[in-house]
Amino acid sequence: MGDPVYIKIVEDIKKKVNSAELKPGDTVPPEAALCKEYGVSRMTVRKGLAILSSEGYIYSVPGKGSYVQKPEVNKYTLYYDEMNNPINSVDKARLLEVTIIMPDEKLADELQITRNKHVIMIRRLFYTDGSPVAYDVKYLLYNKGMPIVEKEIEQATFQEMVANSLPIFALKKKISISAEIPNEDIKRYLNIYDDLALLVVKLKLYNNENKPIGIGFTSYRGDYIKLQGSSD
Structure with missing residues (x-):
C-alpha cells in the first residue's frame, strides 16, 4: 500500500522548496489547484499543508493563501539526556x-x-x-x-x-x-x-x-x- 495522497503533496512541495523551484516568499499553489492536480478533497489538501506548516516549510495568511517560509538558518536542535546525548558516550x-x-x-x-x-x-x-x-x-x-x-x-x-x-x-x-x-x-x-x-x-x-x-x-x-x- 502506498503513502496517503496528503503525504505525496507534502513530499512534492518539500522537493520544490529544497530544489529552489519554490523560494521563500513564493506562493504555494492554492487549495483548489492542489485538489485538481491530485484529485483529492480540500480536507486532504489541508492535512498536507498543515504538516508543511508544522515542519516550518510554509505559513498561511488568512484570506490570501500559503507561502514558503524563510528558513531559520541559525536554528539547531540539540537532543539531550544524561545517558544518551551528543556531548559524549555514557555506558x-x-x-x-x-x-x-x-x-x-x-x-x-x-x-x-x-x-x-x-x-x-x-x-x-x-x-x-x-x-x-x-x-x-x-x-x-x-x-x-x-x-x-x-x-x-x-x-x-x-x-x-x-x-x-x-x-x-x-x-x-x-x-x-x-x-x-x-x-x-x-x-x-x-x-x-x-x-x-x-x-x-x-x-x-x-x-x-x-x-x-x-x-x-x-x-x-x-x-x-x-x-x-x-x-x-
Missing part, C-alpha cells in the same frame, strides 16, 4: 548517594521553596570505557511517603526520576550549558589532576503550572566532550 552509571537534605539559600531560591522544605539529593558518576567522565547531581522536591528506589535511580534520566509523580509529557524543561573549573571533590571523582575545565549542563524541570520540581547539574570532563546539533 555506565554508578550511584554515589541518595539522601534527603535541607536546601541552602541558593538551592531554595532555584526551587522556589523555603529552607525548611526537604529536598532529595542524588549523586552519580557516569563512565565511558571504564573511565569516569561526568559527575551528576540532582535535587528533587521531596513529598512525604515518596518512594526512593535506588536501583531505579541509578540508571534513570532526570525526567524518568519524576515520572511517577508527573507525566513526562507534562514536564517543561530549561537547559543551560557553561564551562567551569571543578572543585576538589569533583576533581577527585573524575581523576582530574590539572586545570581541566568542565562542561556543565544545568537542567531544570517544571510542572504544568510552571513551578520548579527539580534541578540537576551534570559536569563533563572537558577532554571527553563533543557538542553537536542538527538543522534538520
Whole structure:
C-alpha cells in the first residue's frame, strides 16, 4: 500500500522548496489547484499543508493563501539526556548517594521553596570505557511517603526520576550549558589532576503550572566532550 495522497503533496512541495523551484516568499499553489492536480478533497489538501506548516516549510495568511517560509538558518536542535546525548558516550552509571537534605539559600531560591522544605539529593558518576567522565547531581522536591528506589535511580534520566509523580509529557524543561573549573571533590571523582575545565549542563524541570520540581547539574570532563546539533 502506498503513502496517503496528503503525504505525496507534502513530499512534492518539500522537493520544490529544497530544489529552489519554490523560494521563500513564493506562493504555494492554492487549495483548489492542489485538489485538481491530485484529485483529492480540500480536507486532504489541508492535512498536507498543515504538516508543511508544522515542519516550518510554509505559513498561511488568512484570506490570501500559503507561502514558503524563510528558513531559520541559525536554528539547531540539540537532543539531550544524561545517558544518551551528543556531548559524549555514557555506558555506565554508578550511584554515589541518595539522601534527603535541607536546601541552602541558593538551592531554595532555584526551587522556589523555603529552607525548611526537604529536598532529595542524588549523586552519580557516569563512565565511558571504564573511565569516569561526568559527575551528576540532582535535587528533587521531596513529598512525604515518596518512594526512593535506588536501583531505579541509578540508571534513570532526570525526567524518568519524576515520572511517577508527573507525566513526562507534562514536564517543561530549561537547559543551560557553561564551562567551569571543578572543585576538589569533583576533581577527585573524575581523576582530574590539572586545570581541566568542565562542561556543565544545568537542567531544570517544571510542572504544568510552571513551578520548579527539580534541578540537576551534570559536569563533563572537558577532554571527553563533543557538542553537536542538527538543522534538520
